[in-house]
Amino acid sequence: MSDFLAAVERRAYKQALYALRDNDAALDAVQDAMLKLADKYADKPVDELPMLFQRILQNVIRDFFRRQKVRSLFSTLFSTFQGGEDSESDPLETLEAATDSNLPESPQAQVEQAQIMAAIEKEIARLPPRQREAFLMRYWEDMDIAETAAAMGCSEGSVKTHCFRAAQTLSTALRAKGIEL
């Protein structure tokens, strides 16, 4: 369990961040998902943990959106015409580099890499939620189609469709920005 959580925590945080676009909410979501996994499935075999964890994480993210919907309904009822925070700011753009082990050597290459990375993360965050979930589980978490379908609660055919559309959308959007992978 410890190794699994250590291996998955950063990717899970990023996944939550792409969906929620809020650092603290993403960290809370990952913590909730970890606690639920530990509470309910501590005795499960290790190979079942990725699917269970992804399912819990996606449910936690959906719960957050539900709560946010209710909260925003109340806030629009009680506080209209108030100047708020800068809603245009994107948390993905504020992430700092914790380690430079993966950075290319020349400064120019470093900048290019960071730009491509930011563009990809931005486009991933823009994908429709189901496409993003399927694509990330399938290709980032290396889950097979059956596991992804089980975690998403949909058919294997739907997973394939979501992945295909996500890849197409990403490819088109990156090409439009002049990024060829």
Added chain:
Amino acid sequence: MNERDFANRIKHYLDLGAGRVDSRAATRLYEARLKALSHAAIADARVSLTGGSQSSLDDVLPRGRTLIAVIALALAVGGFSYWNALEHAAELAEVDTALLADELPIDAYLDSGFDEWLKHSSEQ
């Protein structure tokens, strides 16, 4: 480039991004993991306690004692009710026999309740 190749290249950049999580987030993730692991340890302990109790004599005995106490109490209550019912039936049978044999004691006729009962039964 097919879907898998494209996805692998995307994955490479996503991995880079995951490696550059800021220190505050990394610390919080580490704390969340420790918290989850302590929960897992508690859950494990709970499972081993409930699972292990079946084989352990020390755990089984108190349950056995409780069960025996409950059974004894139920038997006592049942026995008392049964004995009470038998006593009542015996008293009624005694009165009936005395009535049929015309051997009622004088006390029975002095009892106003008995007198009242006789009146009612003769009216019917």
